[in-house]
Amino acid sequence: MSSVPRFWRSLGSRYNLEGTHCKECGEYFYPPRNVCVNCRRMGELESFKFKGTGEIVTYTLIHTAAEGFENQAPYTLAIIKLDEGPQLTSQVIGDSEKMHIGMRVKSVFRKLGEDGDRGMIYYGTKFIPADA
Amino acid sequence: MRDVAIIGVKNTKFGELWERSLRDIVVEAGIGAIEDTSVSGKDIDALYVGNMSGGRFIDQEHIGALIADYSGLSRNLHVPATRVEAACASGGLALRQAIMSVASGYSDIVVAAGAEKMTDVGSEEAASALAAAADREWEGMAGATFPGLYAMIAKLHMHKYGTTSEQLAEVAVKNHKNGYFNPIAQYKNKITVDDVLNSIMVADPLHIFDCSPITDGASALVLAPADVAHKYTDTPIYIKATAQASDTIALHDRRDITTLDATVVAAKRAYSMAKLKPEDIDLVEVHDCFTIAEICAIEDLGFAEKGKGGIVTENGETAIGGRIPVNTSGGLKACGHPVGATGIKQAVEIVTQLRGDAGKRQVAGAKYGMTHNVGGSGATAVIHIFSRER
16 A cells, blocks of 8 residues: 555654644645745745644545555545645545535544555554544 | 647557557557558657556556557667656647647657557556556545545535536446447447446445446557648648646645646636637547546536536537537547547547548537546646647
């Protein structure tokens, strides 16, 4: 599903929901960006930890899983808008029947997957209903 | 800049071509397109090949040189050959590079080809290769698949505009109906709305019949400066516009999940370059990798008001004989979607239509045609406008 180096270099962001904030224009980014898309070279980015609350913008229940996610199917994949503004793609855990656009969610630390029986276990952020 | 014309076209059969290799089908398409003109090998100045993922599908990179070699253009002629990659928009982008090459004066006769051999790997591996067109680190890591990304577009389109599963299904029904009359199409079976709705769910609300298939196929075009096009063919078709735009690679970073801004911007550039409006276009081949993609495309290209793509389809306005026929070839859905070839195949279909050679799927009196080729969930869009008259 991934590779160790690719995963490793984004650990902080995955574990702590850490992104960036541009001091110039005020926009927040998650996943983090190295260059502000508004100010470009004039921007000044600092790292920023998101609260982890937001709402579902849109979602789907995936029946035919991505490689490495077969054991999880069917699973709910959603685009979530964090309260600070940025949107991200993540799984939402919980009763898929109750999912709806606009639903409030909060982040949780969960296992994302693993490299087979002996490989690395990947942890990161998923979301659950905010009232759970 | 010089005006550019298409003087030769050829598609191979699209489908599961297990007994044939990538080099076999590209050579068939390339030679076929050249034989469609009076050009010979020594006249060819350059070759551009759209190919998304040879490295993963057939374990072969360096596709440009491979194709030049097996087309007989390398050992003695040493024709420059360039592979172009932009996921599922690789073909459209190869055509655009070829056009720019002729327009600039650097080349005269140029072949633009596109090809993909997708059935040499299993369907899971194919899906994984295709998923590489999305953001692997921030979409793929969360378990995103391509049907999943388009399903999220569909879900929000339904929520905002009241689009229904039946309207999505109508896209597939229409495209299968068109594909029935296309000799090269992968699927020649007509289907019903119920067939779509009763097919297995891939990613809610998209059923498997809402999705384009895994396909082998190749397509090729021969281009020439418009001034000399008549030397090589009686029916040159002229390029009126070539436009390209990009957007964020991840769907979650878009301004509006239900609008492909790359399409909107590329369309604006194309209409302006051609000095035409959506009402002037007689037919269009759009990138219907999923049924919702066609609904968004006709809205983003200006053929339907935003949010009305579903209703317009349901009303038959996009059928052959309707206000704006969409995907007369059968589209990606029924004709098939060999990812690197699709953008070239779309152009072959429009040229065939503008020449009046499309048989039972002919759009009567077509003068202006458009192609719309998308990479990923909309990070690249390539649009071309073609005309019967210069």
